[in-house]
Amino acid sequence: MALDREASLVLFGRSSSHFTRVARIFAAEAGLEPVLRVVRDLRSQDPNDYGGNPALRIPVLETEQGVWFGALNVSRELVRRAARPVRVVWPEALDTPLLANAQELTLQAMATEVWLIIGKLGGAADDPSRNKAFASLRGMLAWLDRNVAEVLAGLPAERDVSFLEVALYCLVTHLEFREIVPTSPYPELRKYCEHFARRPSAERTPYHFDP
Numbered sequence: 705m706a707l708d709r710e711a712s713l714v715l716f717g718r719s720s721s722h723f724t725r726v727a728r729i730f731a732a733e734a735g736l737e738p739v740l741r742v743v744r745d746l747r748s749q750d751p752n753d754y755g756g757n758p759a760l761r762i763p764v765l766e767t768e769q770g771v772w773f774g775a776l777n778v779s780r781e782l783v784r785r786a787a788r789p790v791r792v793v794w795p796e797a798l799d800t801p802l803l804a805n806a807q808e809l810t811l812q813a814m815a816t817e818v819w820l821i822i823g824k825l826g827g828a829a830d831d832p833s834r835n836k837a838f839a840s841l842r843g844m845l846a847w848l849d850r851n852v853a854e855v856l857a858g859l860p861a862e863r864d865v866s867f868l869e870v871a872l873y874c875l876v877t878h879l880e881f882r883e884i885v886p887t888s889p890y891p892e893l894r895k896y897c898e899h900f901a902r903r904p905s906a907e908r909t910p911y912h913f914d915p
């Protein structure tokens with residue numbers, strides 16, 4: 705059953721995309737290998753190039769049941785299809801300001817990074833609002849760096865992994881991969897990434913530009 709359902713899984717994304725990597729890590733945690741359909745041109749305005757996603761964004765998971773838009777939906781569906789149960793702490797379980805804010809800032813930092821990268825693609829490198837976006841990104845990273853130890857200690861112990869941990873790892877390593885901002889001012893985040901990088905799911909999904 706699990707194998708039949710896996711055979712029909714197609715992940716629209718890119719190996720260089722941090723939101724896609726979140727989904728790929730959850731696929732690996734779930735023991736699944738969806739086929740990666742590389743979205744080659746992120747300037748395309750045709751939803752069909754994004755698996756039908758009208759937001760024109762990746763990742764999207766195509767299944768026999770329909771398509772799932774966005775990293776969180778995709779990750780949940782992959783975990784539901786896991787052959788063996790994976791104990792995941794999802795965002796809605798983060799019920800303290802510290803944990804909930806860590807989730808919010810991680811996803812916002814990922815979105816800000818997308819904005820900075822896509823803005824550059826579109827030739828908007830001199831847009832003055834980029835300065836604010838960089839300030840915001842640095843502020844979020846500083847907050848996450850200050851709080852990451854407490855956040856990790858506050859996550860439910862009964863878990864294999866949390867959506868927050870996966871997203872945080874994908875965010876910080878992507879900043880390095882795309883050289884958006886140096887990560888040296890954030891030693892706690894770097895330490896966290898060194899630790900998470902030992903998971904087989906992280907080892908199997910390194911960032912690279914698809915040929």
Ligand SMILES: N[C@@H](CCC(=O)N[C@@H](CS)C(=O)NCC(=O)O)C(=O)O
Nearest residue numbers: 721722723761762763774775818822
């Ligand atoms: N809310 C979406 C955001 C996905 C997203 O922004 N993906 C980026 C790639 S990492 C993208 O598709 N960018 C294309 C664009 O901004 O035009 C999710 O959680 O998956």
